[in-house]
Structure formats: C-alpha cells, structure tokens
C-alpha cells in the first residue's frame with residue numbers, strides 16, 4: 001500500500017486500511033471543539049494554567065518528512081511541560097505544523113466548525129511513567145496519556161518575528177526528505193502567548209498514522225498571528241510527489257462518549 005498522505009489516493013479516508021483504529025477507535029483526533037449546546041466543552045474550575053519550561057534550543061534538526069515540517073531538538077534537550085490537566089512532567093519531543101492552501105482551511109481542530117489557516121503542535125511524552133523511557137516507547141504503550149500535545153491555532157495578521165527563523169527556513173527544506181540543522185538558537189517560548197490559561201483539553205490520538213490513542217490534547221483558545229507571507233512559505237513546501245503540501249490536516253473525528261473540558265468560562 002502506498003505510504004499514507006493527504007491525497008485522494010492515500011488520504012485520511014484510506015488510512016483505515018493500514019490502521020483499522022482510524023474507523024474503530026473511539027478516542028480519535030482531531031475533533032470539532034463545540035462551545036455551546038448539548039455536547040459542548042464544559043468549564044472545569046480545577047484546570048490550572050499550563051506550565052512550560054523551554055530554554056532556547058541550541059541544537060536541532062528541521063525536517064520536511066513529506067507530510068509536515070518538524071523541528072526536533074537533539075536528545076539532550078531539557079524542555080519540559082507540566083500543570084494544566086497533567087499530573088506528571090512531560091519531556092518535549094518535537095513541534096510541527098498542519099496547514100491548508102488557503103486561509104479558510106488548514107487547522108486540524110475546529111471551533112464550532114471554524115478552521116484556522118494552520119495549527120502548531122508541540123509534542124511531549126510522559127517522562128515519569130514506569131512503563132516507558134523514550135518517545136518511541138511512549139507511542140507504543142497503551143497509556144492514554146503517554147503523550148501530551150499542545151495545539152495552537154495560527155491566524156493571518158502581523159508578521160510573527162518569533163516564528164520568522166522557522167518560516168525563513170521553509171525554503172531550505174522545500175524537497176520532501178530534506179533537512180537542515182537549525183542555525184543558532186531558537187526560543188520557542190517567545191512564540192507562545194504569555195499566559196497559557198485558556199484552553200480546551202480532552203483525551204485523543206495522534207492525528208496521523210499510527211493514530212495511537214495515547215494523547216492528552218490541550219488546544220489553546222488564543223490563536224498565534226503570522227503574516228500572509230509566512231503562511232505562503234508553508235504552502236511552497238513539497239510532498240515528495242512534485243506537489244506542494246496543500247492540506248495536511250485530518251477531518252474531525254466523532255467524540256463518542258468523550259467530554260471536552262475548558263479551563264475558561
């Protein structure tokens with residue numbers, strides 16, 4: 001079977017062939033975050049702000065893997081995540097993006113059916129579990145909270161100076177399979193909103209194969225602004241079949257019996 005992707009032939013509707021959980025799973029991601037009505041997100045006053053400790057990365061690889069671009073620091077990175085709905089400390093693994101070929105589509109999660117032009121995912125794994133001691137083992141474990149992914153919507157507005165070192169590098173990884181070692185330091189903390197207080201959180205999965213149901217999702221309400229030029233830079237990245245990646249987002253999945261909690265009213 002051709003490797004999975006986002007085209008008609010190998011896109012989300014075909015993933016069940018190699019990954020049955022795509023259709024049989026009851027904790028699949030992404031989802032549509034509904035804020036009013038029956039199955040809407042429920043305010044939980046116990047939800048605390050998310051705490052990140054992201055010292056600037058000094059060594060990292062920026063890779064176009066054919067279905068996204070990802071920033072992966074070297075193994076020694078000490079970046080950590082805690083707080084929010086989490087009871088454990090998580091270690092940073094990588095961040096990557098999902099985007100569309102116009103500003104009306106591109107994000108994986110939606111808010112009352114609305115898509116944003118892109119979504120940033122910061123991936124972490126539970127470093128305090130006795131059951132695994134690496135990201136790869138965490139993904140393979142059956143632990144529902146082996147991973148925690150922070151999701152930030154991107155919207156078009158002013159240029160994002162903190163993300164510029166990343167968007168300026170996109171032309172260097174235009175070809176699928178290409179990677180560059182990230183020049184200099186990158187301050188991820190500067191990309192994020194100051195306070196990480198307002199978010200939705202629910203139990204879900206990886207949004208691409210293997211679609212493992214091992215993710216505690218935390219999706220922030222406030223979008224991050226990027227310029228049109230920065231959005232266009234994503235849309236020039238190739239998918240390895242001579243075409244730009246123009247929509248590496250999975251459509252929303254059924255909620256089933258899950259509930260979504262909101263840290264804000």
Ligand SMILES: NS(=O)(=O)c1ccc(NCc2ccco2)c([N+](=O)[O-])c1
Pocket residue numbers: 093094121123136139149205206207208209210
């Ligand atoms: N869009 S996402 O944040 O849910 C996501 C999806 C897949 C993978 N990885 C696929 C994978 C690698 C080994 C086993 O599995 C990752 N990740 O690796 O951070 C994140």
Ligand SMILES: [Zn+2]
Pocket residue numbers: 096097098121207
């Ligand atoms: Zn992702």
